[in-house]
Amino acid sequence: AQSVTQPDIHITVSEGASLELRCNYSYGATPYLFWYVQSPGQGLQLLLKYFSGDTLVQGIKGFEAEFKRSQSSFNLRKPSVHWSDAAEYFCAVGPNNDMRFGAGTRLTVKP
């Protein structure tokens, strides 16, 4: 069965600094990969997704992620973090009827 590992439980970065959140997956075929963001007290919002094609995908809010099959990774990046990016970030692997989520990475942004 597919699974997702997010090695970092909590990350703190300074506002304006770059960000990389790690995600490793286990999946038997070409994976459907997602990154979601959950702000405090809110639902999950899709940041970006990868199904096939270009391995560097662009998402909303200035986020991007790179699929690396050789490393079974789908890391999320942002060149310059804003205070409003503080939230919980979840990596997930599909398909829809058996979506598996990672444990999440909590991002704190220092002024």
Add this chain to the structure above:
Amino acid sequence: DTAVSQTPKYLVTQMGNDKSIKCEQNLGHDTMYWYKQDSKKFLKIMFSYNNKELIINETVPNRFSPKSPDKAHLNLHINSLELGDSAVYFCASSEAGRNEQFFGPGTRLTVL
């Protein structure tokens, strides 16, 4: 213009009670889901419904039952609530053939 909505947002109840959480989506999607997020933020899929047919049922207790009166609604009924049922429950929906889910705002259930 809420895409996926849930009611109530908060639910506090006693052990042993029966409760329901409602979910509605106005996206015209074919499939709806229920997820449970525990205190450690771990998200686990519980059910999905497609055209009133249960597709999957993760190993959840049979005290939990999804009920879909129509394609736009998937309600979650919970009987004989237990302390361990305390969690945030999320509803989601997706369009047939598209691997992308849209989530509701969540319902925080607290069982005392």
